[in-house]
Amino acid sequence: MTVRVRFAPSPTGYLHVGGARTALFNWLFARRNNGVFILRIEDTDTARSTEEATQSILDGMRWLGLNWDEGPFYQTHNHALHKAAAEALVASGHAYRAYETKEELDAMRAEAEVRKVPFKYNGAHRELTPEQQAAFEAEGRSHVIRFKVPRTGGSVKFTDLVYGEQEKAFDDIEDFSFYRSEGGALYLLSNAVDDAEQRVTHVIRGQDGLANTPKQVLLYQAMGKTVPQFAHLPLILDENRVKISKRIHGDAATVKFYKEKGFLTEAYLNFLALLGWSSGDEREILSLDDMRDAFSFERISHTNAIFNLKGTDERNWIDPKLLWMNSEYLKAMPLDRLVAQVRPFLEEAGLWQDAYANEEAEWFARTVDLLRARYRVLTDFATYGKPYFSDEFEFEAEAVKKNFKDPALRDLLPQLADHLETLEEFTHDSVEAGLRAFAEAKGVKAGLLINGSRTALTGQSVGPSMFELFAVMGKARSVTRLRKALS
């Protein structure tokens, strides 16, 4: 039987990091088994669903590169099917109409609260006679539809592919509602009906669905549908062990944030996969193909993983491992692809020039290649990289303090500029020879000039090998900056 899985986010907000990982695992499992990956938008909560959110989820999925084979399907389009399923469950005696108002229910809950007794709907309307129902209808009451959970003892059992055998006593399951009084299925039903209709074989979702699964199993069975396999994923928590949400974590909870901060999708996905899963060997840098080949539910952890959104310090402003992983991909990826990815970040910062894509394309690629060794995110090219792409850059106080300390530099740097200006070739080797000769003639250490030049040319105290840097900057800019720096 063909494996069919789905990612079913609700469009009440942006694509969330936890959602991204759920989508990834579904995708991996589908691809691993030559199965079908379905995208379904669960928009039955009309009060909270928005078109904008749907769009951003789609955008997020595209950025992640998790292509789907079917969909996107919209759950609201299946209203008729949900309604028919609900009515059929009433007709078959698996469910019943309950006429309590929301207020009455709230009152019952409140009372249970004060009496400190667990609230469970009492099933008062389980066996209403047609006359009683008619009376409620005459009163103008509407009704929800509730599942008639067996009260004969026993339990629901299912095997979770990640968490193992699960069993829940009927007595611990209340007669849950699954259809609204104003019409419209609730999650438990719509989700199950759609999964059945779309012939989903494996439901892979967050662990927050685990506790509700017994109810859905009951629903599948009552509807006479095949119960799919379930695989629940541990949750992703923040450094304080709080579930990550837009409300408390802001943008950092969304996939879009990582795109804008300059993370590469491959690195991001790789990092997310490692939050709750491991390959089985000691590899950690894994391409999508590697992950697909190594993926299995057995290797998914049962423990909630922590994604350090706050980071540890200024340098590690977000989970250090994510930063590290991104830098690894930055260094290893094909240069032409990196060049293409850097462009929008320079454009965003107003540092892009069309020449970089035309007559200066070679220079641009060379510069990006030179810089990537010590950068970690794409935005670094627009921040730390600014001196390479613009003449307007800041001098870092620490760099000035450290590399311009020697007062002799005030004269030496311009003199060095004069000396280098006479060079016919301006390459790594020629500049090195020229600078060292100059240093010797002046009786100063080359290092003094090298470090002073670094700060003169970039305003920074760290960076690529200085002679590479000279070569990339070119004679004109190098000379100008050497003269200007301390004047």
Added chain:
RNA sequence: GCCGCUAUGGUGUAAGUGGUUAACACGCUGCCCUCUCAAGGCAGAGAGUACGGGUUCGAGCCCCGUUAGCGGUACCA
């Protein structure tokens, strides 16, 4: 409250069916490179596996209890 899931260094994970001094990665610290470093190389610190019992010749792996965290407990998804 009730029901359930989980518990290995700061973080992410390893340690097939219990068997030597608990491994790897990130981060951290130090050293080297001496043209710097946020790059690279090397080294080191850091858990005795939440706690308490038990089973066993032997337990991170099994059982029980406690504690803690998380999830569920909606006419949200």
